[in-house]
Structures are given as structure tokens and as C-alpha cells.
Amino acid sequence: xNAFTSRAPVRHALAVVCMVVASTPGHAGSGSRTPPDxxxxxECGSCHVPYPARLLSAAxxxxxxxxxxxxxxxxxxIDAATAATIRAYLEANAGAGRKVSADPTxxxxxxxxxxxxxxxxxxxxxxxxxxxxxxxxxxxxxASAPGGRFSDHDAHIPR
Amino acid sequence: xxxxxxxxxxxxxxxALAMDAAAAVTPVDLLKGYEASARQDAASFAGFxxxxxxxxxxxxxxxxxxxxxxxxxxxAASGRHARTSKTIAPLAPAANPxxxxxxxxxxxxxxxxxxxxxxxxxTAQEKGDVLAYLMQATPGGTR
Numbered sequence: 001x002n003a004f005t006s007r008a009p010v011r012h013a014l015a016v017v018c019m020v021v022a023s024t025p026g027h028a029g030s031g032s033r034t035p036p037d038x039x040x041x042x043e044c045g046s047c048h049v050p051y052p053a054r055l056l057s058a059a060x061x062x063x064x065x066x067x068x069x070x071x072x073x074x075x076x077x078i079d080a081a082t083a084a085t086i087r088a089y090l091e092a093n094a095g096a097g098r099k100v101s102a103d104p105t106x107x108x109x110x111x112x113x114x115x116x117x118x119x120x121x122x123x124x125x126x127x128x129x130x131x132x133x134x135x136x137x138x139x140x141x142x143a144s145a146p147g148g149r150f151s152d153h154d155a156h157i158p159r
Numbered sequence: 160x161x162x163x164x165x166x167x168x169x170x171x172x173x174x175a176l177a178m179d180a181a182a183a184v185t186p187v188d189l190l191k192g193y194e195a196s197a198r199q200d201a202a203s204f205a206g207f208x209x210x211x212x213x214x215x216x217x218x219x220x221x222x223x224x225x226x227x228x229x230x231x232x233x234x235a236a237s238g239r240h241a242r243t244s245k246t247i248a249p250l251a252p253a254a255n256p257x258x259x260x261x262x263x264x265x266x267x268x269x270x271x272x273x274x275x276x277x278x279x280x281x282t283a284q285e286k287g288d289v290l291a292y293l294m295q296a297t298p299g300g301t302r
Contacts, residue, residue: 047240047243047245048240048243048245049243049245069274072242073242074242074271074275075270075271075272075274075275076271077270077271078267079263079267133244134243134244136242136243136244137243137244137245139245140244
């Protein structure tokens with residue numbers, strides 16, 4: 001506990017710097033976004049890549065977070081405090097408008113309008129093939145997927 | 160670019176702080192905890208068995224999946240999530256020192272995965288058997 005207390009001022013300074021930088025609007029067109037929440041990355045990213053929050057509406061994310069004990073056929077339940085943090089991050093960064101489905105029961109990011117549009121034209125045989133191993137395996141093509149970043153620029157389809 | 164760099168640093172720092180805040184324990188500590196629980200569950204408790212843990216780990220328990228479905232038959236090797244294909248770091252502490260260093264983390268995963276594989280919670284005896292098995296698994300060693 002001593003180590004924790006003695007480093008507290010450093011932590012506070014770091015936290016302030018991070019909050020100020022994170023709240024500064026990014027330059028238009030630079031692709032800057034609020035970095036994914038660390039708890040979201042750690043928890044959601046432990047079984048699959050941390051899918052971009054903007055692919056689903058806030059209502060869809062609420063459906064996901066309300067059913068974590070039955071999450072795509074498995075139990076992904078987490079403690080209430082962590083769930084609250086992740087829920088807040090997802091709802092704050094959720095997609096809106098025509099880029100997402102208005103249907104709150106649509107919870108598969110791979111069926112969201114934006115995802116389908118972005119991946120339109122990639123043959124199912126490639127997505128389900130030996131190298132990609134399924135459409136949910138984002139990291140097969142998106143090198144920065146484990147960090148929650150998806151960009152056309154660093155996407156490379158292995159064939 | 161500078162902002163992106165600072166934010167990347169901040170994300171890393173936040174992760175480190177979060178890990179730091181969790182109470183660090185050792186696999187031996189966790190095993191002792193399961194032993195105390197197992198004794199409470201049954202006065203006839205006669206210790207944990209790595210061999211029983213191995214059989215438990217590899218059994219599908221009448222359902223679709225076993226622990227080994229994702230973690231493979233070798234807990235000192237990396238696994239692969241059966242649905243998402245995501246790589247799973249080795250479970251054996253000898254191969255991955257981060258494993259079983261947080262009671263909350265261990266309990267979170269036992270709850271989820273026992274529910275998935277067995278359709279129920281695991282007993283302290285079962286968790287201890289599995290942990291004993293994982294603790295004696297070594298990279299490249301015999302199973």
C-alpha cells in the first residue's frame with residue numbers, strides 16, 4: 001500500500017494530463033477519436049477484438065450489456081462496477097443516425113449497416129477461409145484491431 | 160500526431176494503474192483459498208489432484224465443449240477461442256506468469272467458463288483440482 005500512496009501525486013498529474021488531452025477536440029480529418037476505454041479493451045478484448053463502439057446504436061449496446069450472461073452462446077458476465085464503466089463508454093461512443101440500425105435487438109456488429117457496407121465485395125470464401133477464419137476475426141486483416149483501431153489504411157486481406 | 164502519441168501513452172498508463180490496483184496474489188495463495196472452501200463444503204476433503212484436474216479439463220461433461228476446446232490439451236501452450244479465433248495466452252503459470260495472480264480474475268473466468276462448459280458453477284474441489292493440474296504443467300513438458 002505504501003508504494004500506492006507515495007506514487008499518488010504522479011498518478012494524479014498523469015490523470016489530469018490524460019483527461020485534458022483526451023477532451024481536446026482532434027483535428028478534422030485526422031481520424032482522432034477518444035481512445036477506447038481501458039476496461040472496455042481489457043474485458044471485451046479478452047475473447048474477441050474490441051469492436052468499434054460506433055458500429056452499434058446506444059440502444060443496441062444496452063441490449064448487449066443487459067445480456068452479458070448470455071452473450072452469443074457464452075457467459076461473459078462481469079462485476080457491476082466494470083459493467084457500468086464499459087456501458088458508459090459504449091453509450092457515449094455509440095453510432096447514431098443512418099450509419100447504425102435503429103433496431104435495438106441488432107447486436108451483431110458484423111451485421112451493422114456500416115460494417116456490411118465497408119466489407120461489401122469481399123468474398124465469403126475469403127472471409128471464412130483458412131487465413132481469415134471468419135468475419136469476427138478482425139485482427140486477420142486489421143493490424144491495429146487489438147487496440148480497438150480500425151482504419152482502411154492498415155487493413156490488408158491475407159489471401 | 161503528438162496528441163495520438165500522448166493518448167497512446169495514457170491508455171497504457173491507465174491499464175498499468177488498473178492492474179496495479181488489483182491485489183496481487185500467487186497461484187499457491189489461490190489454491191489455499193480453494194482448499195479452505197473445499198474443506199467447508201465437505202469434511203471428507205482429501206486434497207487436490209492434478210490428475211483429476213487433467214481429466215476434468217479434457218472432459219466435455221456431457222455437453223459440447225471442454226476447457227481444452229479453447230485452451231487446447233496442453234495448458235502451457237497458447238489456445239484459440241473456438242468461436243472468435245482469438246489467440247488465448249497459456250493458462251499454466253509456468254508458461255504465463257500473469258495467470259492466477261488475481262482472485263477476482265480467476266473467479267470471473269471460472270464462473271463464465273464453468274457455466275459454459277458444465278452449465279453450472281464449479282465446486283471449490285473442481286477449481287482446486289484444475290489449478291493443481293495447471294500449476295504442474297510446464298512448457299514442452301509431459302501432460
